[in-house]
Amino acid sequence: MKPMRSIFLLLCLLSVSQSTLLAQSTKQTNDTNVQGANLSFIEDQKSPLDTMKFFLTAMGDAVNKKQDAAWPRVRACLDFTDANPERLEQIATDLQEVIDRLEFIDWDTTYLPDAPAATDLMSYTYFPARRFDAQFGELASFGNIVFQKNNNGRWQFSARTVKNSRELYLAFEQRKRVDGLAPIAQLTNRQLLRKNIPSSLKGIDNTLLSLEYWQWVGIFVVAMLGVILDQIIRIVLRTISAKLIAKHTTTEHAQSVTIAMRPIGLLGSAIFWFTFITPLQLPDTAYTILTGVIQVVGTFAAVWAAWSITNLISEVLMDKALKSANKFDDVLVPLIRKTVKIFIVAFGLIYGANSLHINIVPLITGLGIGGLAFAFAAKDTIENFFGSIAVILDRPFEVGDWVVINGTEGTVIELGFRSTRIRTFYDSLITIPNAALVRATVDNYGKRRYRRWKTYIGIQYDTPPHKMVQFVEGIRQLILDHPHTRKDYFHVYYNQFNASSLDILLYVFHEVPDWSIELQERERLFIDIVKLASELGVRFAFPTQTIHLAKDDPSPEITVNFSDHASKQIEKQPQQQQPRSKEGDGRAYT
Numbered sequence: 001m002k003p004m005r006s007i008f009l010l011l012c013l014l015s016v017s018q019s020t021l022l023a024q025s026t027k028q029t030n031d032t033n034v035q036g037a038n039l040s041f042i043e044d045q046k047s048p049l050d051t052m053k054f055f056l057t058a059m060g061d062a063v064n065k066k067q068d069a070a071w072p073r074v075r076a077c078l079d080f081t082d083a084n085p086e087r088l089e090q091i092a093t094d095l096q097e098v099i100d101r102l103e104f105i106d107w108d109t110t111y112l113p114d115a116p117a118a119t120d121l122m123s124y125t126y127f128p129a130r131r132f133d134a135q136f137g138e139l140a141s142f143g144n145i146v147f148q149k150n151n152n153g154r155w156q157f158s159a160r161t162v163k164n165s166r167e168l169y170l171a172f173e174q175r176k177r178v179d180g181l182a183p184i185a186q187l188t189n190r191q192l193l194r195k196n197i198p199s200s201l202k203g204i205d206n207t208l209l210s211l212e213y214w215q216w217v218g219i220f221v222v223a224m225l226g227v228i229l230d231q232i233i234r235i236v237l238r239t240i241s242a243k244l245i246a247k248h249t250t251t252e253h254a255q256s257v258t259i260a261m262r263p264i265g266l267l268g269s270a271i272f273w274f275t276f277i278t279p280l281q282l283p284d285t286a287y288t289i290l291t292g293v294i295q296v297v298g299t300f301a302a303v304w305a306a307w308s309i310t311n312l313i314s315e316v317l318m319d320k321a322l323k324s325a326n327k328f329d330d331v332l333v334p335l336i337r338k339t340v341k342i343f344i345v346a347f348g349l350i351y352g353a354n355s356l357h358i359n360i361v362p363l364i365t366g367l368g369i370g371g372l373a374f375a376f377a378a379k380d381t382i383e384n385f386f387g388s389i390a391v392i393l394d395r396p397f398e399v400g401d402w403v404v405i406n407g408t409e410g411t412v413i414e415l416g417f418r419s420t421r422i423r424t425f426y427d428s429l430i431t432i433p434n435a436a437l438v439r440a441t442v443d444n445y446g447k448r449r450y451r452r453w454k455t456y457i458g459i460q461y462d463t464p465p466h467k468m469v470q471f472v473e474g475i476r477q478l479i480l481d482h483p484h485t486r487k488d489y490f491h492v493y494y495n496q497f498n499a500s501s502l503d504i505l506l507y508v509f510h511e512v513p514d515w516s517i518e519l520q521e522r523e524r525l526f527i528d529i530v531k532l533a534s535e536l537g538v539r540f541a542f543p544t545q546t547i548h549l550a551k552d553d554p555s556p557e558i559t560v561n562f563s564d565h566a567s568k569q570i571e572k573q574p575q576q577q578q579p580r581s582k583e584g585d586g587r588a589y590t
Helices: 002-016 019-035 040-044 048-064 068-076 085-102 128-141 159-164 165-172 190-197 214-248 254-280 284-323 328-355 361-369 371-377 378-393 434-439 465-483 515-538
Strands: 123-128 145-147 155-157 400-403 408-415 419-423 431-432 440-445 451-459 491-497 502-510 545-549 558-561 566-572
Touching: 019 451, 019 502, 040 048, 048 068, 048 085, 048 145, 048 155, 068 085, 085 145, 085 284, 123 128, 128 165, 145 159, 159 165, 159 361, 214 254, 214 284, 254 284, 254 328, 284 328, 361 431, 378 434, 400 515, 419 434, 431 502, 451 465, 451 515, 465 491, 465 502, 465 515
Parallel strands: 545 566
Antiparallel strands: 123 145, 145 155, 400 408, 400 440, 408 419, 419 431, 451 502, 491 502, 558 566
């Protein structure tokens, strides 16, 4: 979890600087985006008079007539270089509320300059002005309303006007509207909430760090309800998940379920916070920082939740895969889990950058330009990836198989994107790149249907022929009666006259799943053969050596017995003979 915490802290730091990034991106695209949406905006904003008329008309359509399509026209009248465009409705509403309290605008006699009068102007201050000094002069210190001509010749409410619209509205809030002007129809939820707040908690004189008292209370209440919702979501989902998992597997996954439910509860809280922070009508800076942090928390929680749920589902599927006879799913489940996690991280980065208003188009373009160089640099990685795909499709081995790959012998424990890991029989871990598996020779002992055992059984030369026949027939019957031997193909025959034994070829196959059981069943057959020899009185041979000495040797006949069960007999012959010897093959039999 430490890497996830580091990513979260990094995203939080980026969210604090979101307002700066937002201002920069807005400044670059302020004119282009709006102008590209509707070119008629330029024709309707050739002067402060045109912009004011266009703004009030669009606001009437958007608020009173509930025409959502009118909000882009309202947006065209405002310069959001220094403000958050997500607060469009609140900023526009505050600005109209101030204008409605200043004066009733008669389009025929208004002081606003028209197109001919505004030809040589670059800006025009609508408030404060001399005609408002008598009634609103003391409010001029809280802000102003200025029209600014941009580089395209369009007049807009200036960036400073847009940024300070909230402070200006709070200063004018207690003033009445001009006679003849009706209030904005059908108040929004934000306005209804503020309308019911006691006057002692709101207003320009009841603020702390640019936030009104009721807004501080609202932030605390929303945060507290989000924490409570987090706990409720965790408890409910933990109970439901435990029941669903219990239906599909008997393995306990309580810890994984608990870990998976934490980020889901946090995600629910983030959604709740983002939904109910808007009605608090926060100032631009506070709104931008809080929503940025909430979006980062939500993105982090979504990535964390998807990551944890992927782990939980993978554990359940892997538990079922290990219990199935097919081992293909043992390889497929981990591979799919890694693929899903890569997709989750990529999605989280893209969405996180978008929520922070970081333009990733140049980055994607740069990746396109450097794609060729990246492909060459990642050639081995790409080869290994396609090697893993080839291994999955061809299936030369599975997890748990005993394999020999280019001299490397061991048990396959993991098949990854880049490499395959093999645990050797001396407990070391060997990593083989998947690209090498495409061209490698794989000897898969795990795919054997039968496990061969070839050995020789030596009996003494003085064994009577009828016992020789009984012994080999008895061994054949033991193989037929053995529960784990192949019955349709085996060989038990006298095969050769050895130096000190009559050798019987034992060629048999065991039908067992692994080497451990093979050793157990081989031992059972081994002991049964020894018991059979004891019952028939057949003795196993061991290496012996006989030496004949010359006639003139005065030594008497001597027999020496050795403690290792080998014997040496020395005889004295009556005739002169050349020394001769016969040696055994040195093999010991049990």
